[in-house]
Amino acid sequence: MILYGYALSSASYRVRIALALKGLPVTSVPLDLRAGEQKLERFLQINSQGLVPAMALDDGTVLTQSVAIIEYLDEINPDPPLLPRAPSQRARVRALAQAIICDVHPLNNLRVLQYLEKDLRQDKAARDAWYAHWVQLGFEALERRLVGDSATGRYCHGDAPTVADVCLVPQVFNARRFAVDLQAYPRIVGIDAACRELPEFQGAAPDRQV
C-alpha cells in the first residue's frame, strides 16, 4: 500500500496512527501542500479531489478520505478493533470522531486559512481568532460529552484506542501548534496524553516523519 500524505496534515496523521495500530506496513509518499503539489495533474489522477491522504492499494484501487480509509483498514484487518462491537457504541465512537472531522477540522484547514487571508484579507489576528473559535466550540462540546458519559475511559471510549482517539490526537496537536489554550479541557488533554504514551501514536507524529 502507498500512502500519499503530508506530515502536518491532520487527516494524514490519523491514517498513520491507524496503520501503526494495525501494524500494517505502508510506503509513504509525502506531498508538499504548501507548494501546492496536491494540485498537480499527476496527483489529481490519483485523487481527483486534490487532497491528502489518499491510499493506493496493491491492486491499484485508490482510497480517499481519512476516516473511510481507517474504516477500510478496520474491516480488512479487524485486530485490534478501532470500533466497539455494539451498534450504539459504534455510533458513539463514530460521533466523537465526526465531531472532530466534520465540526472542527474542516474549518481550520490550510485551504480555509488561505481563503481567509487572500480572499477575505483577514490579518493574522483575525485568522488566529477564527481558528481558536472553532477549536474551542468543538472541544467544549466534546469535553462535556466525554466527562458526562461513563463509556469514556482511559481513551475516548473505554480502555483501548478507537477511531475517536485516532481523530482526537491530531486535532489536539494542531490546536497546540496554533497556541490555543487547552486548560478548559482536562479530559481531552488527559486522553491525548494517554494516547501519546503508545508507540503507535508516537511514530505517527508529524515531527517523526521524514
Next chain:
Amino acid sequence: MILYGYALSSASYRVRIALALKGLPVTSVPLDLRAGEQKLERFLQINSQGLVPAMALDDGTVLTQSVAIIEYLDEINPDPPLLPRAPSQRARVRALAQAIICDVHPLNNLRVLQYLEKDLRQDKAARDAWYAHWVQLGFEALERRLVGDSATGRYCHGDAPTVADVCLVPQVFNARRFAVDLQAYPRIVGIDAACRELPEFQGAAPDRQV
C-alpha cells in the same frame, strides 16, 4: 425513536432520508435553529454539542452526528443496505459521503455564515462567494470522481441508493437554495434527480416537513 432536527438542516435531512429508506418510524421534534433553540439548556442535556440532528433511542441513549446515526440505522436494520458489501467499495461510498460532509457542508453551515457576517463583517456578496467557492471546489472534485469511475451508476454507487446519495441530495438542495450554478456538474445533477424520483427522498425534503 425521537429525531431532533430542523427542516432546512442538511444533516437532519440526511437522517430523514435514511429513516425513510429503512422504513423506520420516528417521532420528529423540530428545533428552531435561527431562534437558537439548540443552545438552550434543555436541548444541551440531550446533545451537549448543541447541534442537530440528535436521535434518542427507546432506551434513552442519544445518538448524534448524522452519518454516525445513519451507519447505526444500517447496522441494526441492514435491509436495504446503505453501504455495499466489499470493503473497498464501502470505502468508496464512505469517501464520497465524507467529501460532502467534511469538505463542503461544514464550511457552509448557518453558524459559519453567521460568523462571517457578525465577526468578520462580511457583506452578503462576500458570504455568497464563500458559499459558492466551497460548493464548487467540492462538486468539481466529486463530479470528476463520479464520471471517471465505472462504479458510478444511476446513483453514486451502482443502481441502489447508498449513504453517498443520502448526503448528496441535501447538499444539492442547499446549493440551489444559495443559487449556486450547477451546470458544470451534470452527473451530480442527474444522480440528484434520480434520487428525488424515489418517494423516500421526496418525503424527507425540507418543504415536506411541518
